[in-house]
Amino acid sequence: xxxxxxxxxxxxxxxxxxxxxxxxxxxxxxxxxxxxxxxxxxxxxxxxxxxxxxxxxxxxxxxxxxxxxxxxxxxxxxxxxxxxxxxxxxxxxxxxxxxxxxxxxxxxxxxxxxxxxxxxxxxxxxxxxxxxxxxxxxxxxxxxxxxxxxxxxxxxxxxxxxxxxxxxxxxxxxxxxxxxxxxxxxxxxxxxxxxxxxxxxxxxxxxxxxxxxxxxxxxxxxx
Amino acid sequence: xxxxxxxxxxxxxxxxxxxxxxxxxxxxxxxxxxxxxxxxxxxxxxxxxxxxxxxxxxxxxxxxxxxxxxxxxxxxxxxxxxxxxxxxxxxxxxxxxxxxxxxxxxxxxxxxxxxxxxxxxxxxxxxxxxxxxxxxxxxxxxxxxxxxxxxxxxxxxxxxxxxxxxxxxxxxxxxxxxxxxxxxxxxxxxxxxxxxxxxxxxxxxxxxxxxxxxxxxxxxxxx
DNA sequence: GTCTATAGAGAGATAGAC
DNA sequence: GTCTATCTCTCTATAGAC
Numbered sequence: 001x002x003x004x005x006x007x008x009x010x011x012x013x014x015x016x017x018x019x020x021x022x023x024x025x026x027x028x029x030x031x032x033x034x035x036x037x038x039x040x041x042x043x044x045x046x047x048x049x050x051x052x053x054x055x056x057x058x059x060x061x062x063x064x065x066x067x068x069x070x071x072x073x074x075x076x077x078x079x080x081x082x083x084x085x086x087x088x089x090x091x092x093x094x095x096x097x098x099x100x101x102x103x104x105x106x107x108x109x110x111x112x113x114x115x116x117x118x119x120x121x122x123x124x125x126x127x128x129x130x131x132x133x134x135x136x137x138x139x140x141x142x143x144x145x146x147x148x149x150x151x152x153x154x155x156x157x158x159x160x161x162x163x164x165x166x167x168x169x170x171x172x173x174x175x176x177x178x179x180x181x182x183x184x185x186x187x188x189x190x191x192x193x194x195x196x197x198x199x200x201x202x203x204x205x206x207x208x209x210x211x212x213x214x215x216x217x218x219x220x221x222x223x
Numbered sequence: 224x225x226x227x228x229x230x231x232x233x234x235x236x237x238x239x240x241x242x243x244x245x246x247x248x249x250x251x252x253x254x255x256x257x258x259x260x261x262x263x264x265x266x267x268x269x270x271x272x273x274x275x276x277x278x279x280x281x282x283x284x285x286x287x288x289x290x291x292x293x294x295x296x297x298x299x300x301x302x303x304x305x306x307x308x309x310x311x312x313x314x315x316x317x318x319x320x321x322x323x324x325x326x327x328x329x330x331x332x333x334x335x336x337x338x339x340x341x342x343x344x345x346x347x348x349x350x351x352x353x354x355x356x357x358x359x360x361x362x363x364x365x366x367x368x369x370x371x372x373x374x375x376x377x378x379x380x381x382x383x384x385x386x387x388x389x390x391x392x393x394x395x396x397x398x399x400x401x402x403x404x405x406x407x408x409x410x411x412x413x414x415x416x417x418x419x420x421x422x423x424x425x426x427x428x429x430x431x432x433x434x435x436x437x438x439x440x441x442x443x444x445x446x
Numbered sequence: 447g448t449c450t451a452t453a454g455a456g457a458g459a460t461a462g463a464c
Numbered sequence: 465g466t467c468t469a470t471c472t473c474t475c476t477a478t479a480g481a482c
Contacts, residue, residue, distance in 0.1 A: 019447080035356030037260035040475060051449055056477060058447095129355045131407070132348070133258025143410035153415070169416040173408065174401055174435045181400015184354070187366035192376070193392040212397045215442035216435040242465080263457060274467055279459060281465090449482075457474070464467080 020058050022048045027069045032122035035133040036066055063135045070130060070138060073123035078148040080109040085151060096158035103213045106152055107179040108206050114183045115202045124183050156217065163221055175213045182209045243281050245271045250292045255345035258356040259289055286358045293353060293361060296346035301371040303332040308374060319381035326436045329375055330402040331429050337406045338425045347406050379440065386444055398436045405432045 017025070026048035030039045041062055045052045059065040084105035088097035114124045131142055149172070156168050163171075182205065189197050199205050240248070249271035253262045264285055268275045282288040307328035311320035337347045354365055372395070379391050386394070405428065412420050422428050 035258045035260050035352075037258050038356055041477090042475080051447095052476095053449070053478080054447085062476065125355070128351065129258075132352045133261055133356050142408075144414055146411055146415040149415055166416065166419050169412060169420045170431055171435065172415075173412045173420070174405060174432065177401050177404015177407065178397055178439075180407075181404055182397060184400065184403075185365070185396070188369055189392060189396045191367055192369040192372055192395075193389065196389050197392045197396070208393055209397065211442055212394065212439040215438045216401075219434055219438035264459090265457080274465095275458095276460080276467070277465085285458065447482105449480100451479090451481100453476105453478080455475080455477100458472095460471080461469090462467100463469105464465105 019050050019054055023050060023055060023058060023065070024069055024072060027065055028073065028122050028126055031066065031069065031129060032125035035129045037133050063137065066130060066134055067138060067141070069126065070141075073126065074145075074148075077109055077113070077123060081105055081148065082151065084108065085155060089155070096155060099156070099159050099218055100210060100214045102152065102155045102159060103175070103210050103217065104206070106175065107182075107209055107213060110179055111182055111206050111209055112202055115199065115205070124180060128180060128184065160217065164223075167221060171217050171219075175217060178209060178213050178216070242273050242277055246273060246278060246281060246288070247292055247295055250288055251296065251345050251349055254289065254292065254352060255348035258352045260356050286360065289353060289357055290361060290364070292349065293364075296349065297368075297371075300332055300336070300346060304328055304371065305374065307331065308378060312378070319378060322379070322382050322440055323433060323437045325375065325378045325382060326398070326433050326440065327429070329398065330405075330432055330436060333402055334405055334429050334432055335425055338422065338428070347403065351403060351407065383440065387446075390444060394440050394442075398440060401432060401436050401439070 023045070026044055027039075030044055030047060041055050042052060045054060048054075055062065055065055059068055085097075085102065088101040088105055091097065091101075110124050114122070130138055152172060153168060156172060157163075157165065160168060186199060246268070249267055250262075253267055253270060264278050265275060268277060271277075278285065278288055282291055308320075308325065311324040311328055314320065314324075333347050337345070353361055375395060376391065379395060380386075380388065383391060409422060
């Protein structure tokens with residue numbers, strides 16, 4: 001892992017991951033487990049099995065590494081969301097897809113990923129922490145980057161034509177809150193329920209969240 | 224503000240707040256705006272207008288200060304929640320209160336506070352950040368401290384007798400996620416909606432969240 | 447591309463005068 | 465109870481050998 005100095009530039013490692021990826025994986029995990037500010041590059045590079053100087057060599061700075069982690073996760077996540085939404089729309093033909101299927105495309109990928117060993121597995125927690133504790137550059141990016149949500153606004157507006165635009169935006173906002181919140185505080189939930197509520201089944205959790213969100217989105221509206 | 228050395232122990236200041244409170248206020252604000260780890264004691268004491276050494280004198284350590292901020296906010300918040308729930312229960316007599324009123328008691332105080340200048344105004348954000356970025360001691364405390372939620376479990380179980388216990392816990396968990404999420408990412412919501420969605424009215428926001436959460440809690444259940 | 451060594455800044459905590 | 469001065473530690477970032 002610690003490199004040999006052998007091989008050409010960008011040569012793949014024996015384990016199939018180059019140093020950049022190894023660093024990104026470790027950063028995603030550690031930033032998700034604790035906050036960005038509380039993880040040092042020393043700790044991070046040790047966990048990744050690379051040299052301390054490698055982060056600055058490959059990314060330029062700790063801040064730039066954070067942005068890279070974020071970008072990688074966001075791209076993967078939003079591709080998957082878009083794919084699921086496209087499939088739902090194809091199934092529905094000319095009609096808008098059922099709200100339930102739109103919701104599944106919106107919240108499913110992040111929740112499912114948070115319970116697997118994929119690259120996305122920690123992206124949800126990472127997002128929460130980075131948004132709050134990260135550098136201003138990232139916070140601004142998160143505030144401005146809404147392109148990936150536009151297609152969901154469109155889909156929900158078509159599926160819920162009786163709602164004013166403002167209401168659609170608000171309900172979408174709250175729904176994203178449910179998605180983020182669903183994987184936080186699971187320890188507290190286990191304590192509160194005396195161990196009754198444990199996440200054993202990925203799809204069961206997604207179903208719960210989708211049920212809840214669908215109910216919130218389709219709630220009656222009286223101004 | 225910077226103290227005069229005059230006066231007896233615990234003497235109130237001219238502005239009515241002693242040093243301890245001034246520090247707690249500044250800490251709550253700064254920890255909420257950025258993360259715990261990224262705010263230095265130097266910055267914090269400067270913002271509070273007290274001496275650098277004051278934090279260690281009054282609280283013992285930076286970690287202990289964080290716990291004190293958390294405790295103060297949690298006590299205030301949960302007293303208010305409990306009061307509202309008690310009132311709703313009194314109004315309902317022998318019957319369980321309407322779900323809507325239980326929800327109002329659960330999520331109202333934190334959201335309302337997040338838009339005022341009270342001591343609680345930043346507690347919501349503070350909670351999110353501290354949970355993730357704070358010291359392990361705090362994280363453990365958050366996981367174990369569920370006493371304040373028990374009365375809400377009881378109330379919801381009575382109001383939603385057709386739901387299995389497990390389902391009640393899960394829906395309560397997701398509802399708390401909505402509450403936390405409602406005040407995050409408001410900048411993104413404004414961007415996404417082209418400025419259409421702004422929080423101008425405290426009560427209007429609470430009403431939106433209560434509507435949404437009530438729908439989620441009362442959604443039909445099919446196992 | 448990887449590594450060691452270190453510069454330089456900034457952190458939390460404390461001793462001791464007032 | 466407040467303040468200055470400072471100790472000690474750790475951090476990010478980089479220069480330069482390999």
